[in-house]
Amino acid sequence: MSKPTVAIVGRPNVGKSTIFNRIVGERISIVEDIPGVTRDRIYSSGEWLNQEFSIIDTGGIDLGDEPFLEQIRQQAEIAIDEADVIIFLANGREGVTAADEEVAKILYKTKKPVVMAVNKVDNPEMRSDIYDFYALGFGEVFPISGSHGLGLGDLLDEVLKHFPEKTTEEYDENTIKFSLIGRPNVGKSSLVNALLGQERVIVSNVAGTTRDAVDTPLTRDGQDYVIIDTAGMRKKGKVYESTEKYSVLRALRAIERSDVVLVVLDGEEGIIEQDKKIAGYAHEAGRAIVIVVNKWDAVEKDEKTMNEFEEKIRAHFQFLDYAPIVFLSAKTKKRTHTLLPVINKARESHNLRVPTNVLNEVIMDAIAMNPTPTHNGQRLRVYYATQVGVKPPTFVVFVNDPELLHFSYERFLENRIRDAFDFAGSPIKIIGRARS
Numbered sequence: 001m002s003k004p005t006v007a008i009v010g011r012p013n014v015g016k017s018t019i020f021n022r023i024v025g026e027r028i029s030i031v032e033d034i035p036g037v038t039r040d041r042i043y044s045s046g047e048w049l050n051q052e053f054s055i056i057d058t059g060g061i062d063l064g065d066e067p068f069l070e071q072i073r074q075q076a077e078i079a080i081d082e083a084d085v086i087i088f089l090a091n092g093r094e095g096v097t098a099a100d101e102e103v104a105k106i107l108y109k110t111k112k113p114v115v116m117a118v119n120k121v122d123n124p125e126m127r128s129d130i131y132d133f134y135a136l137g138f139g140e141v142f143p144i145s146g147s148h149g150l151g152l153g154d155l156l157d158e159v160l161k162h163f164p165e166k167t168t169e170e171y172d173e174n175t176i177k178f179s180l181i182g183r184p185n186v187g188k189s190s191l192v193n194a195l196l197g198q199e200r201v202i203v204s205n206v207a208g209t210t211r212d213a214v215d216t217p218l219t220r221d222g223q224d225y226v227i228i229d230t231a232g233m234r235k236k237g238k239v240y241e242s243t244e245k246y247s248v249l250r251a252l253r254a255i256e257r258s259d260v261v262l263v264v265l266d267g268e269e270g271i272i273e274q275d276k277k278i279a280g281y282a283h284e285a286g287r288a289i290v291i292v293v294n295k296w297d298a299v300e301k302d303e304k305t306m307n308e309f310e311e312k313i314r315a316h317f318q319f320l321d322y323a324p325i326v327f328l329s330a331k332t333k334k335r336t337h338t339l340l341p342v343i344n345k346a347r348e349s350h351n352l353r354v355p356t357n358v359l360n361e362v363i364m365d366a367i368a369m370n371p372t373p374t375h376n377g378q379r380l381r382v383y384y385a386t387q388v389g390v391k392p393p394t395f396v397v398f399v400n401d402p403e404l405l406h407f408s409y410e411r412f413l414e415n416r417i418r419d420a421f422d423f424a425g426s427p428i429k430i431i432g433r434a435r436s
């Protein structure tokens with residue numbers, strides 16, 4: 001299900017990142033640290049009154065050497081393209097500035113709801129500083145203070161009012177939604193074309209929450225698929241489309257709407273740091289993952305080449321050890337037919353539920369084989385485990401003290417679970433919980 005999206009715009013220094021962090025709350029900090037993956041804090045999720053939404057800090061989208069005004073203009077346009085509701089943020093301590101007026105001018109052009117918030121109103125006496133902002137014409141002005149956490153509730157109440165009607169599931173639940181991510185030029189568009197082949201369906205604009213998203217349907221062997229955000233893979237001529245942060249944002253949104261994510265690599269050029277970062281996003285999102293090595297036609301090879309490349313992938317993407325690897329060529333179409341069955345399998349793993357009794361046998365056997373660790377004289381005790389969810393499969397392990405369940409032991413349990421059940425292509429999550 002795609003969540004509504006909120007974007008924060010405003011000139012520099014009004015406090016966009018402060019507000020973003022407030023709204024995102026603890027979420028970012030609890031995400032596990034993956035070595036080599038730096039987090040761009042431009043896109044995350046928030047929750048208010050049980051309503052989940054995605055949030056974008058357009059200020060975090062670095063638009064290179066563009067002049068100052070051009071940058072904020074482009075950021076406002078990104079907000080218009082990507083969001084369902086826009087928070088226009090200004091600074092109450094400085095009043096309405098020329099740059100605020102520039103942002104306003106861009107926002108007048110959109111039909112999307114804009115909620116005006118004035119930040120740095122740190123105490124009630126300062127509330128009179130906000131009246132000038134009514135002149136910008138966005139209706140009610142919400143005084144807030146990011147540093148003191150004031151006024152955010154009222155602001156979010158207003159934002160929520162403008163969310164689109166609850167969208168029903170975009171596609172039938174049997175339809176497999178997948179996206180292709182990877183750095184520029186690895187051959188994502190070529191691969192989509194290769195998959196569509198003769199049966200190329202006219203690209204239809206299926207309305208998602210992002211008006212701009214163009215998804216491409218595909219049916220093969222009786223299975224329906226939708227390739228998510230094929231438009232985002234093509235350059236559409238807007239200035240900011242080519243900036244790295246924007247393509248990351250686009251990819252993150254596509255990942256979020258997908259069941260399965262294809263991480264596309266260039267077999268000819270090999271693996272570079274950017275690939276790792278992109279793969280990290282897919283992993284963190286908890287989607288099923290397939291690694292695709294494209295341009296395999298262009299690689300000079302002997303019988304060892306594929307194994308060697310696979311070893312390289314495993315060494316670089318240790319966190320993706322569950323992802324199957326498919327070598328193919330979008331250009332010659334060699335082995336492209338092997339891809340969809342692997343996608344089907346990954347989706348199946350992502351939805352797999354295992355019986356509690358068998359799961360507990362596996363866990364108890366694991367413990368017998370490799371006794372639980374001790375820490376400061378205290379031994380970890382594992383009582384039982386149960387699967388609490390799918391997409392990704394999530395297991396709660398009841399223990400005496402979750403602090404004692406270290407990453408390495410968790411990893412060991414994960415591997416035993418994987419040996420016992422076929423979760424190929426899917427991440428699995430283990431949560432330690434104290435038995436009450």
Ligand SMILES: Nc1nc2c(ncn2[C@@H]2O[C@H](COP(=O)(O)OP(=O)(O)OP(=O)(O)O)[C@@H](O)[C@H]2O)c(=O)[nH]1
Pocket residue numbers: 010011012013014015016017018019059060119120121122144145146147148
């Ligand atoms: N007094 C006061 N200062 C604030 C408040 N919110 C943010 N600030 C300060 O304003 C400055 C800018 O905040 P940021 O959140 O970095 O602003 P930004 O809009 O994201 O800036 P850019 O990243 O340059 O676009 C920081 O020094 C913050 O500490 C607030 O509510 N009150």
Ligand SMILES: Nc1nc2c(ncn2[C@@H]2O[C@H](COP(=O)(O)OP(=O)(O)OP(=O)(O)O)[C@@H](O)[C@H]2O)c(=O)[nH]1
Pocket residue numbers: 182183184185186187188189190191233234235294295296297298328329330331332
């Ligand atoms: N040799 C070879 N070249 C390929 C293959 N697939 C794509 N290419 C070439 O790689 C280049 C980039 O392909 P695209 O499909 O545009 O790559 P992309 O990942 O969609 O690129 P962006 O739109 O920039 O993100 C083109 O020149 C393709 O002809 C392949 O399997 N083998």
